[in-house]
Amino acid sequence: MSMHCGEARRLLWPDERPRAVTGDLARAHHHLEGCDTCQAFLRDMETLRHQVREAVRPVAAPIEVRNRLYAAIARARTATPVPQARRSLWPAAAAAVAVLAAAGSWAVLDGRLSGGDPFADLAYEHSLALVGDGIASADADSVSRWLSLRVPFAARVPSFENATLEGAHLCMSQCRQGVVMEYRVGAGMVSYYVMPTDVTEDEVTPLDELDTAVQSGYHIASWREPGLLHVMVGNVPEPVITDLAVRCRRQFQTHRSDGVAPVDL
């Protein structure tokens, strides 16, 4: 069966290297041998690539740019965290979650959250693993103790059978200190954020509900309890992060029924 030009060009796309050798690829090469326009197409792509490189000639960073960068690094090295410098994503996140919770249970928002929403920043920060002061430990009690000395709310550290705690660190927003716990789940990572925020009893996410979203390839699950916003972000499949969030909430619920005091800011 003969191959049409579009398929052959896609299979022989010149930027893809190395390429797996398949029967389709062999057929594409066979097509190429007898097709002048496909040969010209591949040549044109190479030509344009070369021309872009030629057009944008090497540019050296000006010395004043270098100096300013090194000065900024020196300041960052000695400065204490400045919360005002961070983007104010948490209040916006709380507002978004409030809307989602009002919209219904287990709201799946894939595709509805677009540029400018708070979760974009969150997923982005997760992708870059922004860390502040932190502890590296797989022991939930140690992490919980470390956090309890540093934040003014009950820092509960959930345990999961399929996720390994790697540690936790502090994060800041709107002059409020929150925490991020990091879990390894298979080949992926999940960051579990707990941030103080202004959540009233009326705005609490019911136990059988959860707000979920997808942003930049990261799955997000969030819920609210009085005074706190909980957000899990990870590069794991949606059912995995949902399951972790549900089990996390159940553990917290168990804690409460066991007599552990709820968060009191």
Place this chain on the structure above:
Amino acid sequence: MNQPRHGQRAFEEFLGEHLDALYRTALRLCSGREADAEDLLQDATLKAFQRFDQLRDMQAGRAWMLTILTRTHLNHVRSSRRRAETLLADYDDYAFERAIAEWRPLPTPEDIVLSEEQRDGLIAAVDGLEPELRATIILADLEELPQREVATMLDIPEGTVASRLFRARRKLRSALEATTGSARGWRAG
């Protein structure tokens, strides 16, 4: 694997090695606006400095810095972009095949040396691309990173990198056509 050293001094040395490439990339990501490029570079540099101890392999350092730089830029763009300004949907395989099948070959493919006017026109065309297309072509064509690595850096499938490269090149060729004039008879695909 080239094990990294850490600390401010080590980071400064690391930055010094890659600064020209980072500045050039920042400048093109910001469409040639020097002040914006400097802001972007500083933002990305401080993020990289905070995470420098997470860099496991110095040989991957350039790609690591470019990832932070590009994602920082695209995140800023997305945050400030109005809903109506979102990128047109990426091509699926079928749409990509249809688009590349319509490409009309250049009549003078061997002529790849640009005149000064063409060079300026091409730079302006790169600067005028949508941010996602611009980032893709800068990383793949200017920084010469493999398509697979660009896909990882931008967190998109490899096929999407290919279709974005094609869309970008199609626009660049149209721009070249405009500066070259109709005498050559180039036709955009």
